[in-house]
Amino acid sequence: MEILTAQLEQWMRDYYFSTDIDIGSSGVENFSMAELRSLIGLDTATIDKVAFNDSPSCGADGLRRAIAERWGDGDPERVMATHGSSEIIFLVMHALLRRGDEVVVLDPCYHALRNIADSIGCELKHWKLRFEDNFVADIAAVKKLITPRTRMVVVNFPHNPTGATLTHEQLEELVDAVSAVQAYLVWDSAFAELTYDSEPLPDPSLVYNRCITLGTLSKGYGLAGLRVGWCFAEPGLLNQFVHLRDYTTLYLSPLVEVVAQQAIERADVLLRMRLDRARLNLSIVNKWLAYHKDDVRWVRPRGGVTIFPKLLRIDDVDQFCHRLAREYGAMVVPGSCFEQPWHIRLGFGGPTLELQDGLLRMSALLGAGAGERIAPPNYDSQPQIPAH
Numbered sequence: 001m002e003i004l005t006a007q008l009e010q011w012m013r014d015y016y017f018s019t020d021i022d023i024g025s026s027g028v029e030n031f032s033m034a035e036l037r038s039l040i041g042l043d044t045a046t047i048d049k050v051a052f053n054d055s056p057s058c059g060a061d062g063l064r065r066a067i068a069e070r071w072g073d074g075d076p077e078r079v080m081a082t083h084g085s086s087e088i089i090f091l092v093m094h095a096l097l098r099r100g101d102e103v104v105v106l107d108p109c110y111h112a113l114r115n116i117a118d119s120i121g122c123e124l125k126h127w128k129l130r131f132e133d134n135f136v137a138d139i140a141a142v143k144k145l146i147t148p149r150t151r152m153v154v155v156n157f158p159h160n161p162t163g164a165t166l167t168h169e170q171l172e173e174l175v176d177a178v179s180a181v182q183a184y185l186v187w188d189s190a191f192a193e194l195t196y197d198s199e200p201l202p203d204p205s206l207v208y209n210r211c212i213t214l215g216t217l218s219k220g221y222g223l224a225g226l227r228v229g230w231c232f233a234e235p236g237l238l239n240q241f242v243h244l245r246d247y248t249t250l251y252l253s254p255l256v257e258v259v260a261q262q263a264i265e266r267a268d269v270l271l272r273m274r275l276d277r278a279r280l281n282l283s284i285v286n287k288w289l290a291y292h293k294d295d296v297r298w299v300r301p302r303g304g305v306t307i308f309p310k311l312l313r314i315d316d317v318d319q320f321c322h323r324l325a326r327e328y329g330a331m332v333v334p335g336s337c338f339e340q341p342w343h344i345r346l347g348f349g350g351p352t353l354e355l356q357d358g359l360l361r362m363s364a365l366l367g368a369g370a371g372e373r374i375a376p377p378n379y380d381s382q383p384q385i386p387a388h
């Protein structure tokens, strides 16, 4: 199997650990164990009870139930818990796709959602989210791409990196189009509960039995390093994923499962804190972008904690991002990681002061590049930073 380099992961390896400021990641600030334990009421006695036994292939009963009750219809038999949603993406594609299958993918998109199908030898058809259209998803366009030959449609809304999403009506239209040809729908809902102007979308796997809905604790809940993701799908499909999992990670650690279960049972607490902050941060980004309107053009996100703006006066955006990291200590992600080299991915889910500092550093580099103004934007007043 030949698989393309995951450019985004390579970039993270280069700069995530070596810069002081992260304004490139797609998640929110992660919690420490101490913060998490106090927020979700996890006591050491519960942790001490964990025995390092094997765990079931689809996840411990309590964890599956917690996932099903929070995000599904309460039926744990439709849940498989995995090592991040990355693992389930890998299993789903290897279980269900074969060389020559036609697969519709979003463009741009998170690399795994496309590169794994590509490595299997599938024929990819690109459903483009265009900057010129304000990244508004065009359902008529995807309907044209879906044919009786389509084996799978892979989408992620709210979308990384653009922050685009669908309306309820658009989601229904998409499900109708996919079910009309009996293709699989992979619905990556990594950012499901991070929305700004609308309610989270419903889970399409509840109405379409060839839909696999993916979720993760990595994005909205500040638990990226816990490495817990899941999918909802028909038990028959889960069996096919388990068949492959027997050759990869087998199951999750029971320690991780205990922490994850309790975090999910109290997910509202975690989410509220991080979503409140994301809203505040977005208002700061908005001001910064207004100040830099001649340098940067953007589309306001409807969900997630990233935007995908275009740098208007920078000839080599990759070089700009390298300089920002090496000389100014701040990391954004170059759009080339999503094959759109005029853009950057800017993440606003982190601590507010870190975001402000990172934006000032970027202002300095933009000013240096343009040779004109270096003055940082003047935030009218210091924002109220939530206590948490």
Ligand SMILES: Cc1ncc(COP(=O)(O)O)c(C=O)c1O
Binding pocket: 026, 083, 084, 085, 086, 087, 110, 156, 160, 188, 190, 215, 216, 217, 218, 224, 228, 229
């Ligand atoms: C859309 C999307 N899906 C899946 C993942 C994988 O996340 P994890 O394996 O941490 O759940 C990411 C990570 O950035 C993502 O952006």
